[in-house]
Amino acid sequence: MGKNVLCIMHKIKAIKTAWLAGLFMFCFPVQGVQSCEQNQLDKAYQEILYFYFQQDFYEALTRFEILNQKCPSSLEKVSNTGVDPLLLKGGISLAYGLEEQAADIFNQLLSQVADDKTQTQAWFLLGKALFQKQQYSQAQATLSKISLDSAQEYLSDYDKDQWIYLQSQLASLQSQVDPEQGLNTQYWLSELSDDSIFRQYVLYNQGLAQLQQGQYNQSVQTLEQLATQQTSFFNDLLQGWWSPLQQIDQTEQDALRDRANLTIGYAHLKNQQALKALEAFNRVRLDSLDTDSAILGYGWAAAQREEYQTALSAWQRLQKVPRSNEYVMESYLASAYAFEQAFAPTQAVDNLQRGLNRFARESQFLRASLNTINDDFFTQLAVNEDWSEEIPAHLSAVMLSKEFRNQMAWLSQSLDLSKQLAAWQSRLDTFSLMLDEREQVTLARAEELKQNDLLGRLAELTATRDALQQQLEQSKKSPQILANEQELEWQTRLERALANHQNIVTKRAELDQKPLNPKYQQRLKRLQGVMVWNAADNLASRSWQAQKVLNDVNLAITKTTAQQGILVTRLNEPPKYQSQRQRIAQLQNELNAKRDANIAVQRMQLDELNSLFASKLNQQLAQLDNYKLQAQLAIVRLNDKAFRKAQADEQGAQR
Template sequence: MAATALSAAAAEPVRAQPSKPGPVQAPFWGDALFHVYQGKTFSALTTLMASQQFGRVAPHADEAEATRGGLLLAYGLHREAEAVFTALAERGTTAALRDKAWFHLAKIRWQRGLPAEADAALARVAGPLDAELETDRQLLAAQVRLALGDPAGAAARLQALAEDAEGTPYARYNLGVALLEGQRRADGRAWLDRLGQMPVTTRPPEERRALRDKANLTLGFDALRHGEPAPARQALERVRLNGPFANPALLAFGWAALEDKAPRQALVPWQELLQRNPSDPAVLEARLAVPHALVELKADAAAVQGYTEALAAYAAEAQALTDTITALQGGALVDTLIAGNPGADLGWGWTAEALPADLPHRAQLAPVLATHAWQSALKDQRDLRFFLQHLGRWQRDLLSFDTMLATREQRFAAMLPATRDTRLADTQARLAAEQRTLAGALAAADARALADERERALIERLDRAQRTLASLPDDDASRTLRDRVQRVAGALEWQLSVAVPERRWAARKALREIETELASSAERMATLQAAQRDEPQRFAGFAGRIAALRTRIATLLPQVAALQAEQQTELQAVAIRHLKDQQARLAEYTTQARFALARLQDPATLAQRGDASEAPDAPR
C-alpha cells in the first residue's frame, strides 16, 4: 500500500497574510489588511489591486505585492502568483518574504496535484523559514520526493525531523513510508511500529490516534504483501474499531487470518464489516470474502447463501451508482453540495467538509468527496458561480450609476447659471465698491474719509448747523451759537486726527482682505466658467466609462457562464469517472461471485468435495 500522510501543514489552506504585521503607514493598505485578516479573499484582492493601481500603498509596496501573490494563490492561480514572486525577487525584496512566497506557491502546486512544479518552487527557497514553516517545508519536500519516485531523497529530508523528540509525528510516519518504498524495510517498519504504539498525550488527540491507526494499517499491508500474516494481524489488531481506518483494517485482518490458515478467525472481522455502510469498498469486498472463508470451512450451503446475498448487494449498489451518475449529470447534486457547505469567502481555503444530511446518494458520493481532484474542481465551480453572481450584481449597479450621473447633470445644469450670474456678480460688485471707497480714503489722507458711521453722522449735522447759522443775522446770539458749533467741530476734528494712524492701518488691512476676496471671487468665477466648459466633457467621460464597463460585463457574462457550465461538466465527469471505477470493481466482484457460486453448484465440484448429496438447489 503506497500511503503518505498529508501533514497538518500541507493540508492547511494557504493564508495570504503578512508574516510580521507592523505599523500601517497607508490607510488604504490598512483597508486591504482588514479584509485579509477577515478571510475575505475576493474583497481583499480587489481592494488591494485598486489601491495599488492608484499608488495608495507606496510605503508597503513589496509587502502589498507579496500579499497579492498570496491572494492569487488562495484561488489556485499559481502561475500568476509565480509571476508576482519572480518580479519581487528580481527587484530585490527581502529574502524572508521571497522564501515564504515560494513555499506557499509550492504548497498550492502540491495540493493541485503538480509535484514536479511544487519541487521547482521549493528549490527557489534559499534559506530556512521560521521555525514552524521550516518544519512544514521539510514535510512538504519529503512528500514531493515520494511522489516523484525518490524515497531515498524523502528519507534524507525527514531523518532529522523524525529523530527530534519534540517534532511532529507526521515526519516519523512519512519517514517510515519512505524507508519502506526505498527497500529499507526493517528500518521503515521500526519507525512505523514505534508510531503505531505511540501514547496519545498531546492535543489534538483524535488526529494523533488517526495517525497511529494509519501507521498500524500501513504495517499490516506491508506484512501482507510480503507473506507475513502473523505480524500483519499483530499490527492490525491495534487499529481502533471506530476510527477512520477501521474498515480497511478489518478487511486486511481477515485476509491475514485466512492466509494464516485460520478461516474461522477471518470470519469475525468480515462479519463485523457486513454490519457497516453497504457502499463502503471494504464492506463490498467483505461480501465476497465471507463465503470464500465458508468454502474453506466446507460450509457450502452457507457459502452459497453468502454469494447469493453478495450478488444481490452488488446489484443494489450498482443500481445506486447508476442513479448517482444520473443525478450528477442533472447538476442538482452539485447545487445541493455547494449550498450545504457555505463559506465566508472564496478561494483555495474553502473545502466541502461534509455532505448535507439530506443529500441524495450520500453513501456513493462520500468516497468521491475525499479525492483531491473532486475538491479542486468543486472549489473552481464555486468560484465561477460567485463570479457570475458578482458580474450580475455589477450589471445591475450600472443602472444606478446611470441614474446618479443623470441626476448630477441635471443639478449642474440648473445651478450653474444662477450661481455664476447672481451670487458671484453681486459679491464682486459689493467688494469692488468697498475697495474703491477705502482706496480713495487712503489716497486723500483725509481724516474725515476714515470716520466711522457715527462720526460721519455728526459731521453731517455740524455742516447743516453751520449752513443754518451762516444765514442768520450777525447778532450776539448768532455769534454765541457759531462759537459753540465751532468748538464742537474742532473737538470732532481733533478726535478724527488722533484716530487717523489706527484707522489707516485698519483700512489697509481691510483693503488687503477685500483684494484677497476679489481674487478668490475671480478664481471661483474662473472655476465656474471652467466647470461650465469642462463638466459636460467629464459627464461624457463618466458615461463612456459606464458604457465600456457595461460592454465588458456583457462580454464577460456569457464567457464566465460558458466556462462555469463547462467546468461543471468536468466536475461531474470527475465524480462519474470515480463512480464508474466503483462500477467496474463491482462488476469484477460480481463476476467472481458468480464464478464461485457456479463452482459450488457444479456437480463435479460437489462430488469432488464428497458432499454431492447435500448440494443446495441452484438459486432461481
C-alpha cells in the same frame, strides 16, 4: 481538458488579485497605503505579514498587488522587513497554488545580489515549487545548491526537515531509475529532527519501496518502526488540549501509523503469515480512513488460519457499514467463501443473495444519481461549506476522492469571484447614479445663483465705495462732511435757525418794521464758527477712520471680484463628469470581460465535474456488475455442487 481548466484558473487567480486591487484603489482609499512615504510602506508591509502568518494568503496577495499599484518598486524600499518582500510574495504565491508565478519570483530574486539567508530560502522555495510541478530533475538540481550547514542556519526546523524529505523523495525516484544513485535512507533519517513528522514519511516510503522490490522482511522491519509507535503518556492524559498544532500533528501521525499497519498486514497476508497479519490489522483504529480495508484484511487473515467464525464476524460487521466502497462490497463474496469452507453452502448462497440485493440497490442509487445530478447540484454543493459532512453513502467513494474535492475547491473559488464581480458591478452602477445626481444638483445651484442675482451685488458695493471716496475728497474742503450724527443734527438745527432768522429779517424789512437785535444773529454766527472749528479739529482722526473703512471696502471688493470671477467661470463651464463616466464605463467593460471569462471557466469546471462524476460512477457500476457476476457465478457453482452432491447421494442410496 482538466489541465486546461487548471491553467486557466491559475491565470484567473493572478489576474483576479491585480484586477480587484486596481478597482479597490479607484473606489476607495487603501488602508495602510495612503501615501508612498517610508512609514506608510512599512505599515502596509507589516499588514501583509500579518495576513500571511494568519494563512489568509488571498488577502495578503491582494494587498501586495494594491501596494505595487499604489507605489511601484515599493518592495525595494521597505525597511526592517524581517522577511524579504520578494521572498514573502513568492511564498504566498506558492501557498496559493501559483507555482509558475512563485518560480518566476524566486528566479528574479536569485538573479539579484542577495545575502546568504535570502538566497538559501529562495533556493528552498524554488525547489519546492519545481517539485510540486513534478519537474524533479530541476528540483533536485535546485535543492542540492543548499548545503546542510546553510539549511541548519537559515531555515526553520520544519523547513529544514522538509528540505531533507524532498531530497529523500528525489533520491528515491532516482534510485528507481538507477539503483546505484542516491543516498541511503539512513542518511536522510540521521539528518532529520528526532520529532519531525517527515521522519515517519521517509520510513514509510522506504518500507513501501522495499516491499515493491520484494524485500519482505526488510520492509516489515522498516514499517514496524512506525506501526508500533505509541502516543506519549501526557498526550493521552491531557488529549493535547494545550496545543492545537500538536493535536493536528498527532492526527497525521495516527493516520500514518494506520497506513503502516495496513501495509504490514497485507504484506504478511501475501506471505502466508496470518497470525502476524491479524496483529497488524488489529492495530488499525476503528475510526481511521483505512478501517474498512483493515477489517476486510483481518477477515482474510482469519480465513487463512481457517478461523472462519472470526472471519465471518469481521466481514458481517463490514456488511452493516452504510458506506459504499469496494471493501464493503467484497465482504459479501468473502463471507460466501467462508461459509463454503465451513461446509455451510446454504448460508453461502443466502449471503450471496443478500450481496446481490445490496449490489442492485447500490446500482439503482448510482444510476439515479447519474440521471439527476446536474450543474445545480455542484453549484449548491460548492456554496455549502459543510457539504462534506452530508455525503450520501452511495456517493462517498467519488465525493471523497482527491480529484472531486480539488474540482469543488476550484468551483467554489470561481463562484466567490462571481459574487465579488457582481458586487463591484453594483457599486459601479451606484457611482454612475451618484454622478448623475451630483450633476443635477450642480446645475440647480447654478440656476439658483443666477435667479438670486448674486452677481449684481458687487455693483452696489462698488457704488458705495465710490460715494465714500467722494465724501473723503470733499472733506478736505468741507470738514463738516465727516461730522458725526450729533454734530450733523446740530448743524441742521443751526442752518434752520439761520434760515428762520433770515426770513424774519426779510419780512420785517418788507413791513418797514424795526430791525432785530443783531446780537441773536451774531450768536448764531459764533455757533456756526464753533462747529466749523470743531469739525476742522477732528478732521485728521475722522479722515483716518474713513480711509480705513474705505481700504476695507476696497479689499472686500477685490476678494469678491476674484471669487465672483471663479464662480462665473465655473458657471459658464459644463460639469467635468465625462472623464469619470468614461472611467466607470471602462471598468464596467473590464468587469463584463472578467465575468464572461469566469463564466467560461465555470462552464469548463462544471463539465469537468460532470465528466468526473459520470466516470467515477460508471467505474463503480462496472465494479458492482463485476461483483454481481462473481456472486451469480458463485451461486451457480454452489447450486451445481449441491446438485452433484445430491445426485451422488441418491446414487449411493440406490446401491
